[in-house]
Amino acid sequence: MDGVRVGKRIIGAQAPVVVGWENIPRVEGGPLKRFVFTWFQPSLLFALIAFWYYAPNSIAKASTAIGIGIGVRILLLALEWVNPRHASWRLTWKELASDLFYVGLGYTLLNLVERYIGSDVVIEAVQHDFDWDKLAWFTGLPLLLQALLISFIFDFGQYWMHRGMHNWYPLWLTHAPHHYITQLNINKGAVGNPVELFLIGLGIGGFFDFLPRAALLAGTLGLAVGTYQHINVRFNSPRWWRFLFNTTEHHSMHHSQDYEATRSNYASTWIVIDRLFGTCVDGEAELLGMEGGRKMSIAETMTYPFTEGWKSLKERFGKARSAPVIAQPAE
Amino acid sequence: MNRRFIDWLWHVRGSLPLAPGQSRDDAFGRLDPLFREAGTSHDRTDDTLTFRKKGQGAQDRMSIFDGGVLQIRKGAAGLVLHYHLSSRALLFCFLAPLLFLGFAQLTIAAGKIEKATAHATAKKPEKKDAILQLHPIDKFLGAPAPEKPKKDKAKSEEDDKKPSPRAAYIFAAIFACLYVVGRVLEGRLVRSLFRKSLLGA
Numbered sequence: 188m189d190g191v192r193v194g195k196r197i198i199g200a201q202a203p204v205v206v207g208w209e210n211i212p213r214v215e216g217g218p219l220k221r222f223v224f225t226w227f228q229p230s231l232l233f234a235l236i237a238f239w240y241y242a243p244n245s246i247a248k249a250s251t252a253i254g255i256g257i258g259v260r261i262l263l264l265a266l267e268w269v270n271p272r273h274a275s276w277r278l279t280w281k282e283l284a285s286d287l288f289y290v291g292l293g294y295t296l297l298n299l300v301e302r303y304i305g306s307d308v309v310i311e312a313v314q315h316d317f318d319w320d321k322l323a324w325f326t327g328l329p330l331l332l333q334a335l336l337i338s339f340i341f342d343f344g345q346y347w348m349h350r351g352m353h354n355w356y357p358l359w360l361t362h363a364p365h366h367y368i369t370q371l372n373i374n375k376g377a378v379g380n381p382v383e384l385f386l387i388g389l390g391i392g393g394f395f396d397f398l399p400r401a402a403l404l405a406g407t408l409g410l411a412v413g414t415y416q417h418i419n420v421r422f423n424s425p426r427w428w429r430f431l432f433n434t435t436e437h438h439s440m441h442h443s444q445d446y447e448a449t450r451s452n453y454a455s456t457w458i459v460i461d462r463l464f465g466t467c468v469d470g471e472a473e474l475l476g477m478e479g480g481r482k483m484s485i486a487e488t489m490t491y492p493f494t495e496g497w498k499s500l501k502e503r504f505g506k507a508r509s510a511p512v513i514a515q516p517a518e
Numbered sequence: 519m520n521r522r523f524i525d526w527l528w529h530v531r532g533s534l535p536l537a538p539g540q541s542r543d544d545a546f547g548r549l550d551p552l553f554r555e556a557g558t559s560h561d562r563t564d565d566t567l568t569f570r571k572k573g574q575g576a577q578d579r580m581s582i583f584d585g586g587v588l589q590i591r592k593g594a595a596g597l598v599l600h601y602h603l604s605s606r607a608l609l610f611c612f613l614a615p616l617l618f619l620g621f622a623q624l625t626i627a628a629g630k631i632e633k634a635t636a637h638a639t640a641k642k643p644e645k646k647d648a649i650l651q652l653h654p655i656d657k658f659l660g661a662p663a664p665e666k667p668k669k670d671k672a673k674s675e676e677d678d679k680k681p682s683p684r685a686a687y688i689f690a691a692i693f694a695c696l697y698v699v700g701r702v703l704e705g706r707l708v709r710s711l712f713r714k715s716l717l718g719a
Binding site for chain 2: 240283288328482
């Protein structure tokens, strides 16, 4: 495989990827189907923004957001069934059950852990110790600007954490299990080692004071944009959308079996952050995973960072201790 | 106790009559591609095929099963394929509700410990809630104004902050439903897969 030169890198030399929007297939079918799958994403986004902007206070609550989140995910699962992007990413019972197990861990055990050692707890302690107030001026900004800033600042943190995971071995050990997924479906974002999910959830939002409605609006950006990272549906995303936002195409490239391709598209919602830092590659891949698509079990996903970390430590320090000392020639 | 009384929870058994005149060799030949998937090994004797799967791919049509035996025996009306397949995925899904009920208990215990600690520590001086105001642009566009701080806020906040086991109960229920669906669906799917393969359709 020759691969394609993108900047200084050769993408797709190890595994097949498609580079460039002009080479990505469009939605096929009748005019109604093409219309729906062209306008679905922006319509849902703007409908949700309008809802959260104008909903009365009695409705604009976190519990409503959770309900809408579940409803949208069920709708997107139905879309996966109606218009799958790849037959090789079909959602089976076993995949659904396995994905939901990780989602369940996130809502229960991980939530409980984050209560005690999550970023908000640390920020609260810092603010308390240094007698800092939250940045209250933030609440004076227009609602949509607050929402954009909350979303962008959180995603900016995620971008660097994610990029760090691909560049620093101890962090990579926590993230590697997520890269063993071989297909993208709605709940695949939750698949991974809980340590990684904890790390990626860290943010500095706790330093700011914002209107509750702004937080709900920011959350809806995550739902109506970020969710499409992992989905088996083909959309004709508008040009402005794929310039600003992460898409299935970008994220499938990130999950490809090609090593260079995985070192791109780190942002969660705002792919424009990748564009700013030169890590964006527009394109897509169907063949995903690591080690030629080896399937990683739930048990291995849970233990991988620790077992691999232990192996690496033994290799690094164990051998040095036991190996005979060999004189090295002076440089 | 006979294990058969409980192992139906994660074992799928069934039988399918072969087409009249179809030989064992022909039947196993037609089923053979199913056992040539990545991560699958199989042995065959005259009337029995034993298979084992490890690290099977997500799109393997028998990915839910980890091993099994297929036997073609003589029945009253001709040859019959009997299959006995086992699935750890079904077993784990059956046990998953217990795990989530365990998480619920853990959350309740954490809540009790928190409550005890909260009572023991002195209450920190409450800060006066600032009245939040909308930006003029938002007022112009008609967004509802933020709620004024309520007097009984402290109590409701305490209730909100308490760890809730609700999510764990919901996931226990989801996995109980998933198990029932999977046990019925996967049994039917594998039967239909064998039938279609035997017919060569």
